[in-house]
């Protein structure tokens with residue numbers, strides 16, 4: 196017979212649940228916590244005392260006291276400036292590093308444009324580590340980094356965070372997470388994840404997808420990535436390679452793709468194709484988000500070529516979405532990265548193809564939305580991923596960080 200959870204297991208679970216609540220929803224009174232978590236007030240008090248002692252939350256009088264007579268319920272607030280993670284976003288055309296506090300606030304950030312050419316892995320690690328160390332130096336002396344994660348536009352093996360395929364950004368065999376973690380010397384590992392998976396996570400927890408447990412996030416960079424949340428969990432498949440929506444074939448006779456196939460969604464709706472259709476592919480210096488936005492702006496102003504380009508791309512995007520709607524029956528499809536602009540410029544076409552190609556039962560309730568977190572979706576997702584361990588077992592993670600051999604650098 197399997198033994199049930201011990202008192203200690205329950206306490207650890209509850210500590211994580213309480214911390215997660217204030218991390219995602221913001222400061223909450225003891226009364227609200229008791230009601231929302233289904234725990235009694237004395238349990239909340241004991242849990243809060245433990246988290247306060249660990250420096251993860253603090254309790255204070257409410258800023259706007261209620262009208263009721265008597266002692267107001269203390270408000271539990273995450274220690275946002277003291278407890279933080281490092282989030283890295285390696286885009287094809289930009290690098291971003293942020294220090295994100297418990298509670299989700301971006302406390303500080305650095306960003307740099309990146310030329311879309313060959314990348315030297317050592318240079319990449321140097322640039323990321325340098326920016327991160329500058330952010331860490333500006334944090335208070337008592338601030339503690341509890342995790343780090345990096346969003347990467349490629350296929351990442353879950354077992355060892357190894358990048359298996361980055362068609363638009365080749366870093367070879369480099370174990371990016373390990374190399375970066377060593378250079379940071381903070382005693383925290385750096386998890387490496389697919390950027391669109393992290394975008395999905397971020398929109399689910401903090402963006403357009405809050406409250407929707409079955410959603411699909413489509414992320415446009417030079418390529419197209421996808422993240423699928425099913426029943427509240429990220430769908431990765433056997434080894435974590437799942438959700439590669441960009442390589443779903445929508446046009447078998449279409450353009451060749453970097454993956455070796457033809458007519459993948461990303462070859463039909465990606466930045467290069469849009470710019471080629473819009474007769475802007477040859478314009479020097481016009482690439483990335485700005486170039487995509489320029490096409491959408493031109494179409495808005497009545498430019499026929501730009502309109503036609505968006506119409507064609509929107510049609511393929513519609514086929515892609517129709518397939519996804521038929522297979523996963525999502526409540527929500529979210530367009531992020533450059534696809535946010537592409538969708539805004541071609542929504543009518545996407546919806547029209549969806550109406551003719553998706554099963555009526557599945558398409559009836561699906562909502563199409565743009566990413567609420569905008570360009571920060573993948574960065575915010577990296578931060579959320581980095582917080583996962585401390586939210587699952589707060590005291591254990593802090594104890595591990597305080598072991599002398601891991602705090603040295």
Ligand SMILES: [Zn+2]
Nearest residue numbers: 442452454459
């Ligand atoms: Zn492909």
